[in-house]
Amino acid sequence: MTEGINQAAAAAAATPRVRLEGIRKQFGSIQALRGVDLDLMPGEVLGLVGDNAAGKSTLTKVISGAYVPDEGRILVDGQAAGYTTPAEARAIGIEMVYQDLSLCDTIDVAGNLFLGREPRRSVLGLKLLDRQRMREEARRNLDALDIHVPSLDAYVEQLSGGQRQSIAIARAAAFAPRVLIMDEPTSALAVAEVEAVLRLIRRLAEGGTSIILITHRLQDLFRVCDRIVVMYEGTKVAERRIGETDLEDLVGLIVGGKAEKLKGHA
Amino acid sequence: MSTTPIYERRPTGPRYHDFLARHAQVLSIAAFFLLMVVLFSLNTNAFLSQANLLNLLRQSAPLIIVAVAMTFVITTGGIDLSVGSTVALVNALVAIALQAGVPWPLAVLAMLVLGGLVGLLQGWFVAREGIPAFIVTLAGLSILRGVALLLTQGFSIPIASDNWFVQIGRGWFLGLPFPAILAVLVMAAGALALSSTRFGRYVTAIGANAEAARRAGIGVQGVTMAVYVLTGIAAALAGIVIAARLGSGSSNAAVGFELDVIAAVVLGGTSLMGGRGSILGTCLGALTIAVIGNGLILAHISPFFTQIVTGLIILAAIWLNTKVFRGGRRR
Ligand SMILES: Nc1ncnc2c1ncn2[C@@H]1O[C@H](COP(=O)(O)OP(=O)(O)O)[C@@H](O)[C@H]1O
Ligand SMILES: [Mg+2]
16 A cells, blocks of 8 residues: 555656657758657756857746647656647646747736736725735735835836746746746846845645746856756757856866857868 | 945835836826816806706717727727727617617617627627738728718707616716716726736737737737727717717717727827826826816807817827826836
8 A cells, every 4th residue: 555655656757747759840941949759857957058049038938838839759657748839738737938928018026926917806896906915915925035116006117027936936936837938037137136046946846846947147057956957959968967167167068069060161 | 435335225215206107197187187187177157057067078988988998909909990880880770679679678678788899790700810900990990981971861860858778868867977977887896807807818918929929828819899889889888878869870970989999098198109007197188178178168269279289288188198208118
């Protein structure tokens, strides 16, 4: 009896939360992804690095449902996931902080945090937005992330780049995601805010959330990641456990292809 | 001598600054509306009379009704140029139906459904097929007016004045003209829907950043189609009210109506770029346009001036809004 449960648990632990098989995506003549395989384990923090235009954003948008791959399969918890929209991906707990933040400038902070899942209350049989609850929960979420905004009623367009980025992060992290993808989430953040994001990543991972972190701040990867994947020109070129690599190795892997190409031309 | 830096949170200014900045456009159109009212009250005796004010309300009802719906369309970043032609088509068709002996409740219902279907079809081209709203509804403007002309051969079709139908345009309720009651109801429903429901929130979100809305799981296509259904139904309602008030249906009704509607919406501070809409502003904009038309006539100024003055006022108001009130905005 207990053995069965243990086996089930072991199998569950070995089943990737997300598995990508042979993902391809083409934009006109550009092959953004040329057959990418990737496993993301439960509670794992995966760093995704690569040169600009390597295909990092495209790959993660495929996982979040923003793009539908031309070829390849996505498995979630071992099951073929048939989602084709961000709404469906979100429904099974996949959240993403997009590189362009995807905020609505003319909606207030609390409204952006709850965009697409606004709490409602019934007034005379009409379902109206529950502003009070949105505000209270928004306050709690932002406090937990050490994010200070002048006012929750402020339109997002009134905020600084770092504040906007923080709000995009808080929105993705707030609803207990099972998979959280962050595409360069710290590029506009100040030191203390970056620290808060790294703490958040560790805390969520300990709670079982699987995380993909794309960043150019390689030193951050060593502080939070379990594993690092390197992409180059639409393919996965290397995969390293964090203990097996260091900064120099990573830099070599990221520019490696380029260095070889340069050598080849010389 | 250097001073020690003091780490303290910067003080925030008074909250009413934010309030003024955010509502600048509604406040400015409100001020402008009051100015017009005062001007015409001083210059004409008839303007402030109860009969004239009630008449003004009755006449501006179709404009308000359609402008409320148009606010939703423009807030998504779209436009509906076909509303005037939809008004004409419904105006003519309802008269034809009543003349053929169709009971008025059935005729009214059928017209509202027709308006909704017209909107659905246009919304489908905009939302699902990705054709610019300007193009789709420009085609609609031409086609719908053409159908109305074809059906009536250009003749006006009378509606029997003993048919209860005409009360929709001429009747009274609680001391107010019935069309005005309709307009107030539409306005209240519109204001509530835009500011306090998910639907209204999604309309704003789509206008602000449609891709962000999609990524947040919002059914962008469905909401976009819905706003055109709203303008279609509102235009049908306006066509019914106008037919009932005039006691006839004509394919030449509401020529240029779409421009008055769009002017009312834009005067009220709704951004043509999408993402910002105010129903209150729209209603003030519609009333301002109505007051100008009415006041110029009472002041015995040639009605031909009305169009010139309306145009100038729109230009001035929008110019002020962009130059003066938008200082701190990104767009
Ligand atoms: N929506 C798109 N349309 C056309 N090309 C795109 C689109 N998205 C990405 N690409 C192209 O795909 C390649 C990979 O881009 P991206 O995934 O954004 O790279 P990264 O995030 O690693 O910098 C680039 O050459 C980019 O120009
Ligand atoms: Mg990118």
